[in-house]
Every structure is written in C-alpha cells, then in structure tokens.
Amino acid sequence: MSRRLSLAPALLAPVAALALGGCGLNSIPTAEENAKAKWADVQNEYQRRADLIPNLVNTVKGYAKQESTVLVGVTEARAKATSIQVSADDLKDPSKLQQFGQAQGQLSAALGRLLSVTENYPDLKSNANFLALQSQLEGTENRITIARRDYNASVQQYNTLIRTFPNSIGAKVFYGAKPMQTFQATAPNAQSAPTVNF
Amino acid sequence: MSSTYAFPPPFWGRARERRLSPGARRGTVRTLLIALALFLGLLALPAAAQTFPKFTNFVVDQADILPPAAEARLNAGLADLQRKTRHQLAIVTVSSLQGYSINDYTLRLARFWGVGRRHYDDGVVLLVAPKEHKVRIEVGYGLEATLTDPRCAEIIRNRIVPRFERNDLTGGIQAGADAILARLNAAAPLEKARAS
Numbered sequence: 073m074s075r076r077l078s079l080a081p082a083l084l085a086p087v088a089a090l091a092l093g094g095c096g097l098n099s100i101p102t103a104e105e106n107a108k109a110k111w112a113d114v115q116n117e118y119q120r121r122a123d124l125i126p127n128l129v130n131t132v133k134g135y136a137k138q139e140s141t142v143l144v145g146v147t148e149a150r151a152k153a154t155s156i157q158v159s160a161d162d163l164k165d166p167s168k169l170q171q172f173g174q175a176q177g178q179l180s181a182a183l184g185r186l187l188s189v190t191e192n193y194p195d196l197k198s199n200a201n202f203l204a205l206q207s208q209l210e211g212t213e214n215r216i217t218i219a220r221r222d223y224n225a226s227v228q229q230y231n232t233l234i235r236t237f238p239n240s241i242g243a244k245v246f247y248g249a250k251p252m253q254t255f256q257a258t259a260p261n262a263q264s265a266p267t268v269n270f
Numbered sequence: 271m272s273s274t275y276a277f278p279p280p281f282w283g284r285a286r287e288r289r290l291s292p293g294a295r296r297g298t299v300r301t302l303l304i305a306l307a308l309f310l311g312l313l314a315l316p317a318a319a320q321t322f323p324k325f326t327n328f329v330v331d332q333a334d335i336l337p338p339a340a341e342a343r344l345n346a347g348l349a350d351l352q353r354k355t356r357h358q359l360a361i362v363t364v365s366s367l368q369g370y371s372i373n374d375y376t377l378r379l380a381r382f383w384g385v386g387r388r389h390y391d392d393g394v395v396l397l398v399a400p401k402e403h404k405v406r407i408e409v410g411y412g413l414e415a416t417l418t419d420p421r422c423a424e425i426i427r428n429r430i431v432p433r434f435e436r437n438d439l440t441g442g443i444q445a446g447a448d449a450i451l452a453r454l455n456a457a458a459p460l461e462k463a464r465a466s
Contacts, residue, residue, distance in 0.1 A: 205425030214373050 096233060100249055103230040107252055108160040110223040114255065115158070117216045118176055124212065125150045125183075126146030128205045132186065135196035139189050142182075149175075149182040163227075164250045173255060183209070224254040320368055325360070325383045328352075333363035333400050334437045344444065347451055357413065357454050358386045359394045361447055365401065365437075372397065372404040384411045390460050396446055400439060405430055407450070416457040417450065425449045 129143055153175040162168040187206070196202050231251040234243035243249040323332040326350035329341050336344070348359050360383065367375045376397045386393020391410035394417060398405050407422040429449050433442035 203427075204420035205424070207419045210423075211419030217373075220378060 076229060088247060095245070096239030097242050098235060100230075100239060100243055100247055103226070103233050104249075104252075105213050107223065107226040107230045108163065110219070110226045111158070111160060111255075113219040114216070114223050117212060117219045118153070121209065121212045121216065122150055122154050122179075124208055128186075128202075128209065131199065131205060132190060132196065135199070135202075136189065137194050139186075142186050142189050146179075146182045146186050149150075149179040151166055153179040163252045166253045169253050169255055220255055227252045227254050310400060320370070320378070322382050323362065323364065325385075328359065329361045331363050333365045333398070335363050335398075335400055337440060340440050340444060344447055347447065351451055351454060355454055355457075355459060356387065356416050357392045357394070357460075359396065359447070359450060359454065360385050360442065361396045361398075361443060363400065363443075364399045367399050367402050367404065372399060373408075374404045375399075376406045376408040380408050380410070386412065388457065391462055394454070395452060396443070396450065398439070403434075405434070405442075405446075407446075412460055413454070413457075417453060421453065 125146060129146055132139070133143060156172050156175045158172045187209075190196055190202070218250050231241050234247075234249040234251065323330050327345055329336065329344045331341055344361060348361070352358055360380075362379065364375070370378070376395055379397065380393060380395045383395075384393075387396055389414040393410045395408040395414060396405075397408065405426055407417070407426065409417045409422065425446055430442040430446040433439075433445060
C-alpha cells in the first residue's frame with residue numbers, strides 16, 4: 073500500500089509538466105527573452121548611428137564651418153540621445169521608452185537639418201569620405217526601422233501570448249506577466265529612410 | 271493569385287444549361303453562385319495584399335527586361351558563386367513594388383525567400399523596379415563586413431545608375447552583379463572567420 077502511494081508523485085509529475093506546459097510555463101519566458109533580444113538590436117542600431125556622427129560632423133566642418141549652429145545642434149542632440157538607455161527590464165515602462173524615442177527623434181531631426189544644409193556645398197557632396205558616411209547613415213536608418221519593426225512584432229507576440237487562454241493563466245499565476253511596450257518613432261520623417269533614385 | 275479562382279469555361283456552359291431548367295433550381299443555383307463569388311472574393315482580398323514572384327532561379331526576371339542570353343550568363347555566374355563561396359546572390363526585377371518602399375519590399379522578399387544560409391545570413395538581393403525607377407542591394411547581416419553600405423552605394427552610384435540613365439537596364443544589372451560577385455568571390459569565407 074505504502075509502495076503504491078510513493079509511486080503517485082512520480083506518476084503525477086509528467087502529467088503536471090504537460091498541463092503546466094500548456095499554461096505557457098516555457099513559452100512566456102521564451103517570448104519575453106525574444107522581445108528583449110530584439111530590443112537589444114534596436115539599441116545597437118541607434119548606437120551605430122551615434123558612432124557615425126562625430127566623424128560626419130568633422131567631415132562637414134571641413135567644408136562648411138559657418139554652419140556651426142546646425143553642427144552644434146547635432147552634437148548636442150547626440151549627447152542627449154546617448155545618455156538615455158533603456159534596459160531590458162524597463163520595457164514595460166512606457167515613459168522610459170517615450171523618453172528614449174523622443175531623444176532619438178530629436179537627433180533624427182538635427183541630422184535631417186545637417187543633411188539638408190550639405191546640399192549647398194557641392195564640394196562636400198562629392199567628397200568620398202562624406203559619400204561613404206552618408207551611405208552608412210542611410211543604411212543605419214534603414215536598419216533602425218527594421219529593428220524597430222521586428223521588436224514591435226515580438227512584443228505583440230508576447231502580449232498576445234500572455235493575454236490569451238490558456239497561457240493567460242500561467243502568465244498571471246507564475247509570472248505576474250505585464251504587457252511590454254511597443255516602440256514608435258516620434259520624429260515626423262523617421263519612417264522614411266532615404267532611398268536612391270535613378 | 272486571382273487566376274486561381276477564375277472558372278474554366280465548361281463550368282459556365284453547364285451552369286447556363288441548368289439555368290434553362292425550370293422552377294426553383296434556377297434560383298438556387300444563382301444564389302449559390304453569388305454566395306460562392308462573395309466567399310471567393312473574401313478569400314482573394316487578403317491574398318492580394320502583397321505577393322512576391324516565385325524563387326525559381328538566381329535570376330528572377332518578373333519585369334521581363336533581361337534578354338535570355340544575359341539572364342543565362344547571370345545565372346551561371348551566380349551558381350558559380352554559390353558553388354565556390356556558398357553565398358547566395360539573387361537578382362530580381364519586379365513589375366511593381368505594390369506601393370511598398372523599395373527598402374521594405376526588398377527586405378520582405380529576401381526574408382520570404384530565405385536567401386542565403388540561415389545561420390550565416392549570407393544572402394544578397396539585387397532588386398530592380400523599372401516601373402518605380404528604383405534599385406536596391408539588400409545584404410544579409412553575415413555579409414555586411416564584406417559588402418558595406420558605402421560599397422553598395424558606390425556600386426549603385428557608379429556602376430548601375432549611369433547605365434540605367436542611358437536606358438541600358440541589362441548593362442546596369444550586369445555591371446552591378448559583376449561588381450558584387452567580384453567582391454564576394456574575393457572575400458575570405460565566413461566559415462573560417464567564425465572558427466578562428
């Protein structure tokens with residue numbers, strides 16, 4: 073009798089594992105880690121853009137010293153944008169993401185002004201270094217758009233997962249899971265990365 | 271996509287015969303046909319949102335701008351690239367971007383096709399949209415150190431666009447493909463870079 077009783081937990085364990093597996097015990101953390109990894113991509117791409125800026129500012133300075141207001145504006149916006157970092161644990165806090173988005177949006181706007189000013193300097197526009205930097209900047213803006221879209225998709229997946237049956241049970245009981253925030257571009261023209269026309 | 275739902279002529283023939291038969295059946299058939307048409311319409315709507323050409327070969331000339339000889343030559347070069355380096359370069363001409371930006375369309379197409387090896391992400395897509403006058407080189411993450419943004423921009427600016435402006439689409443695509451191929455063939459293989 074006692075032997076039979078001691079077997080019961082051993083028999084229950086796989087059943088419980090199966091039942092809990094259906095409650096999102098694994099899929100919820102998986103989806104959350106996926107979204108966090110996608111957010112790291114977003115931040116990496118923004119960092120990549122920030123890393124290009126000092127070189128760009130110096131190159132433009134060589135041809136267009138008189139545009140100091142625009143140049144200073146870019147440098148300041150860059151300093152402000154790089155000072156705001158959003159860690160993976162802050163992704164459920166809408167205000168942190170908004171601050172980050174606003175700072176990056178201001179940097180996008182400052183960069184836009186800088187690039188429109190360069191139109192007046194034909195020598196600069198044909199400078200090999202400037203052309204290289206410009207294409208890197210375009211590519212990075214495009215990668216930012218992609219990274220942001222991938223992040224938002226993964227957040228949507230996670231949020232759907234924790235809100236739908238039966239995973240919603242596991243989400244409440246085991247993880248107290250809260251929805252993550254999507255990340256929207258705040259600059260007016262941040263969506264449209266420049267393309268090449270022929 | 272829509273052609274899948276077009277009815278072949280014999281069906282219409284039979285339906286017309288039936289419609290001649292008397293009584294309630296006529297109405298039933300018509301109602302059924304209308305219901306079917308509505309249902310298929312619902313099915314067809316989301317399917318029409320974004321469609322991609324089929325990945326039939328390294329060169330997919332949907333816009334039909336490449337002469338067969340040039341297409342064969344390109345295909346041979348791209349097959350050779352895959353044999354030697356295992357990277358994939360796909361060259362696509364599309365008849366329409368379907369309202370998407372070229373960046374967006376090319377990326378979605380590259381992901382939809384799965385160009386390049388999954389774990390190396392070493393696919394490259396050269397996409398030309400003659401209708402929209404756009405061209406793009408989309409590079410997988412694994413090859414970004416080989417085909418950097420400035421290098422791709424340089425290829426588009428100096429090799430492709432000048433020929434396109436002279437209305438030489440074939441020449442532009444060939445020159446662009448040759449430049450990309452030269453670069454990829456000369457680069458160190460990814461496998462070695464990863465092992466060290």
